[in-house]
């Protein structure tokens with residue numbers, strides 16, 4: 001079956017009692033057991049451990065990422081934490097992409113370092129930099145590709161090969177492209193992470209996360225963390241995310257087409273210094289993008305001539321585009337990473353990895369392409 005059929009039907013069965021075609025929200029804390037001897041006979045005991053609505057979403061994401069199993073979390077950060085907790089102990093070391101979601105960097109440097117875990121933030125777009133960063137105590141390689149916000153790509157197959165040869169798990173944050181365009185497990189990765197807040201929800205309605213694993217060993221380790229630390233997704237969020245997931249490919253296709261049109265418009269505009277979008281011929285890692293993903297996604301960034309001040313004037317001048325954090329939703333969102341999503345990354349570190357003060361991030365939405373272009377066009381006249 002094709003991806004679009006699977007995104008609608010995988011994990012979902014008509015409700016056994018009523019026939020309801022949409023999985024109900026099982027809004028319950030506990031589950032009545034038949035007898036002490038038949039404890040857990042129906043698979044559920046307490047909603048911190050598992051919940052049928054959450055389970056349905058987990059099954060769907062497992063199928064879409066072509067994995068062994070999935071666990072869902074209260075947020076994307078909780079999903080990333082579960083992977084860190086399942087793989088690292090005090091004294092261990094992890095290699096992380098030097099460009100990644102700002103919250104990932106903050107979690108590692110501000111919290112896990114306090115517990116005695118060491119990190120190297122490496123340029124994972126360069127496999128030899130990853131090999132060079134490995135130590136005897138390295139227990140995890142975590143990459144994000146395309147990276148938030150610079151869109152730098154990591155070669156998933158090459159890094160997975162390095163990881164496998166050393167017996168280290170390779171986890172990939174696949175939030176930006178989703179399994180519709182990129183499936184890291186098929187390229188050799190062990191674990192896939194999502195902020196479902198973004199494209200799976202797609203409607204700016206929830207925050208959530210997911211971890212899809214390749215085998216039972218990793219699933220057991222991570223599922224234990226999901227229960228022990230109490231970070232499971234709520235049934236209501238799972239229900240909304242499942243409804244969003246049913247239209248993922250349709251939204252991704254349309255939003256990517258919009259992003260391509262917007263990127264071309266910006267590239268040809270005299271007030272725009274540069275544009276970065278993986279679908280443009282000018283994208284520096286075009287060949288890798290083609291090799292490991294089947295689409296370019298709907299995230300892009302650009303710099304306005306006149307630097308940070310001009311960029312800020314543009315972000316204040318847009319009307320249809322919303323100045324907001326988040327990405328992947330039907331609404332076009334414009335973000336200033338230095339002030340917003342990556343404010344907790346030190347200025348020197350930001351400069352080192354290319355997150356400039358003038359970088360404007362655009363999450364292209366589902367509106368009519370001409371309306372998005374018209375809005376940016378009128379705003380560019382004002383800078």
Ligand SMILES: *Cc1c(COP(=O)(O)O)cnc(C)c1O
Pocket residue numbers: 075076077078101103144148173175176194195196197198207208209
């Ligand atoms: C947003 C985001 C996260 C964090 O997810 P939350 O749901 O906001 O906790 C992690 N990784 C990437 C790539 C993101 O864009």
